[in-house]
Amino acid sequence: MSGLELNRITKRFGAVAAVDDVSLTVPQGTFVCLLGPSGCGKTTLLRMIAGLEDPTSGEISIDGEPLNDTPAHKRDFGMVFQSLALFPHLSVGENIAYPLRIRGRPSSEQASRVKELLELVHLPGIEKRAVTQLSGGQRQRVAIARALAVSPKLFLLDEPLSALDAKLREAMQVELRQLQQQLGITTIVVTHDQREAMSMSDQIVVMSEGRIQQMARPIDMYRNPANAFVADFLGQANLIDARADGPDALVPGGRIPGLSLACPGSRISVRPEDVVVTTAENGSIRARVGFIRDMGASIEIHLDGEGVRYVAIASPQARPDCRVGDTVGLSIPAEACVVFESGKG
Amino acid sequence: MRRMPPERAADYYPIAYPALMLGLFFVVPFAIMLAISFFQRVQGGFYEPAFTFANYGRFLSVFFGEVLVFSLVLAALVSAVCLLLGVPFTYFLTKLSRKAQVFWLVALLGVLSLSEVIIGFAWSTLLSRTAGLSNLLVAIGFMDRPDAWTPGFGAVLTGLVYQAFPYTVLVLYPSFSRLDPSLMEASRTLGASPLKAFFTVVLPVLRKTLIATFIIVFIFALGAYLLPQILGRPQHWTLSVLITDQAVYQSNMPFAAAMAVFLVVASLSLVLVVAALNRKGAGQ
Numbered sequence: 001m002s003g004l005e006l007n008r009i010t011k012r013f014g015a016v017a018a019v020d021d022v023s024l025t026v027p028q029g030t031f032v033c034l035l036g037p038s039g040c041g042k043t044t045l046l047r048m049i050a051g052l053e054d055p056t057s058g059e060i061s062i063d064g065e066p067l068n069d070t071p072a073h074k075r076d077f078g079m080v081f082q083s084l085a086l087f088p089h090l091s092v093g094e095n096i097a098y099p100l101r102i103r104g105r106p107s108s109e110q111a112s113r114v115k116e117l118l119e120l121v122h123l124p125g126i127e128k129r130a131v132t133q134l135s136g137g138q139r140q141r142v143a144i145a146r147a148l149a150v151s152p153k154l155f156l157l158d159e160p161l162s163a164l165d166a167k168l169r170e171a172m173q174v175e176l177r178q179l180q181q182q183l184g185i186t187t188i189v190v191t192h193d194q195r196e197a198m199s200m201s202d203q204i205v206v207m208s209e210g211r212i213q214q215m216a217r218p219i220d221m222y223r224n225p226a227n228a229f230v231a232d233f234l235g236q237a238n239l240i241d242a243r244a245d246g247p248d249a250l251v252p253g254g255r256i257p258g259l260s261l262a263c264p265g266s267r268i269s270v271r272p273e274d275v276v277v278t279t280a281e282n283g284s285i286r287a288r289v290g291f292i293r294d295m296g297a298s299i300e301i302h303l304d305g306e307g308v309r310y311v312a313i314a315s316p317q318a319r320p321d322c323r324v325g326d327t328v329g330l331s332i333p334a335e336a337c338v339v340f341e342s343g344k345g
Numbered sequence: 346m347r348r349m350p351p352e353r354a355a356d357y358y359p360i361a362y363p364a365l366m367l368g369l370f371f372v373v374p375f376a377i378m379l380a381i382s383f384f385q386r387v388q389g390g391f392y393e394p395a396f397t398f399a400n401y402g403r404f405l406s407v408f409f410g411e412v413l414v415f416s417l418v419l420a421a422l423v424s425a426v427c428l429l430l431g432v433p434f435t436y437f438l439t440k441l442s443r444k445a446q447v448f449w450l451v452a453l454l455g456v457l458s459l460s461e462v463i464i465g466f467a468w469s470t471l472l473s474r475t476a477g478l479s480n481l482l483v484a485i486g487f488m489d490r491p492d493a494w495t496p497g498f499g500a501v502l503t504g505l506v507y508q509a510f511p512y513t514v515l516v517l518y519p520s521f522s523r524l525d526p527s528l529m530e531a532s533r534t535l536g537a538s539p540l541k542a543f544f545t546v547v548l549p550v551l552r553k554t555l556i557a558t559f560i561i562v563f564i565f566a567l568g569a570y571l572l573p574q575i576l577g578r579p580q581h582w583t584l585s586v587l588i589t590d591q592a593v594y595q596s597n598m599p600f601a602a603a604m605a606v607f608l609v610v611a612s613l614s615l616v617l618v619v620a621a622l623n624r625k626g627a628g629q
Contacts, residue, residue, distance in 0.1 A: 073535075073537055073539075079534040081527045083525060087550065098532070102537045102541065147535075
């Protein structure tokens with residue numbers, strides 16, 4: 001098959017398994033985000049794909065060709081490092097031309113390719129500039145251009161946008177995604193930022209403690225998290241312990257009508273935007289307003305229902321009429337709930 | 346903090362202490378030496394104030410010219426060998442665990458604590474025919490019979506390199522350990538073999554450190570006066586040996602001072618040339 005294939009990859013550092021029995025298929029031309037908290041093994045996994053780290057066991061292959069014994073410099077992958085790793089002794093043009101120079105391409109070809117790449121990343125004509133003279137966003141683009149110089153089979157990025165400020169980061173996410181679609185290049189990005197993963201990728205792989213928790217399309221993963229960890233990590237989630245009560249589910253502060261649980265005790269996840277704040281009479285759950293965070297574009301309300309915290313997010317159009325300290329009603333539609341087996345996740 | 350150009354005399358007070366120390370311990374002694382280099386020697390006595398170029402005139406001969414060139418070449422060679430050995434050593438040292446790094450650095454400091462005399466006699470024994478390393482090579486069959494490697498140019502070079510090596514590593518170490526390892530990794534993912542990455546990234550990035558180390562070791566080796574005497578023949582004596590000879594044994598202070606001034610001027614101009622070349626190279 002075409003694309004990258006990881007088969008039961010494990011990487012141990014001493015007794016610790018940084019990556020534990022990971023199997024993953026990345027089809028040709030897709031954009032995949034490895035998402036997880038720091039120390040979950042995502043960077044180690046990326047480094048093994050790049051050839052900078054050897055797996056303790058398992059196989060890596062691309063387009064059916066095994067890669068395990070190919071050293072990093074023969075894999076022809078492009079990688080962007082968290083520190084960007086631009087060479088300080090070379091100019092912008094020389095940095096981008098470096099992989100071409102190493103491969104002994106003629107200098108006329110190098111020059112035209114550098115020009116082409118700088119146009120691709122919207123920085124035409126800065127070949128002669130020193131890398132120390134560039135802004136953070138420009139350095140980012142130069143690092144991307146350099147990694148793409150030899151038209152790699154695989155484009156790897158390790159927390160590429162973490163050094164940028166929030167606004168620039170959002171803009172670069174869109175740009176990176178557009179660039180990837182324009183080139184149709186198989187791309188793997190490591191990030192701990194779920195917004196980044198949601199906005200860029202075809203597939204998200206959530207990792208925790210060296211293992212893959214779930215792999216799915218962003219919106220499917222958001223709507224249908226496989227376990228409480230994924231629900232909590234990808235966006236915000238209300239994780240509530242529920243008990244079966246006939247056709248309904250009992251939750252702290254009230255009930256969710258129509259949510260029938262297979263096990264008597266289960267954990268459920270509800271997205272904050274699915275929690276509707278209403279009057280005490282209309283809601284099926286009673287809770288006290290603890291805190292209101294009005295962000296302008298959305299309003300976040302923290303509520304306390306029998307000692308358990310609920311978070312509701314409302315749009316400004318549906319601004320609920322409540323103040324801190326009020327007792328209100330919450331209504332949660334049964335179809336918005338994801339049920340996990342008790343004790344799991 | 347904004348830096349303003351000093352306006353009043355009081356603005357200079359932060360540099361008063363360093364200026365005083367530099368003046369007292371470097372400028373004044375050098376001025377005295379410079380003055381003495383123009384004085385006249387009193388036969389059988391010491392020297393008396395005068396203003397004569399005779400000391401410099403005596404120095405301008407083929408013999409001293411050759412000694413000066415030999416001294417500069419030897420110092421440059423010591424620097425070059427130290428860098429050739431020290432750069433890979435330091436590079437691999439920074440790849441070791443913290444504990445191993447501390448061990449090696451302490452061992453190198455141990456070598457620094459040895460006196461030059463001990464280093465000299467230790468090497469003269471090690472390189473001798475009767476008890477030296479050549480006996481070991483005979484024992485394992487690499488040589489037919491033991492050979493004397495001292496006195497000789499190789500022995501002088503070996504001794505000086507041994508003595509300067511710890512300095513080389515200690516000067517290189519901070520820059521090498523601060524070098525971002527992702528630079529090497531980036532160059533590998535971009536298609537460079539580890540060796541190629543070392544030559545196209547590590548060495549160019551650390552160019553300033555390498556040049557600074559070269560100059561420091563060069564000056565250090567230029568001042569050596571004991572090892573050339575212990576390990577070399579008279580033709581391997583450096584200008585520093587002759588200066589010591591004139592100052593201590595011939596009691597010819599004015600001539601010794603003239604040679605010392607000349608050595609300072611020669612090495613300083615060499616350093617300035619290297620620094621200028623470095624700046625020109627960096628401006629490309």
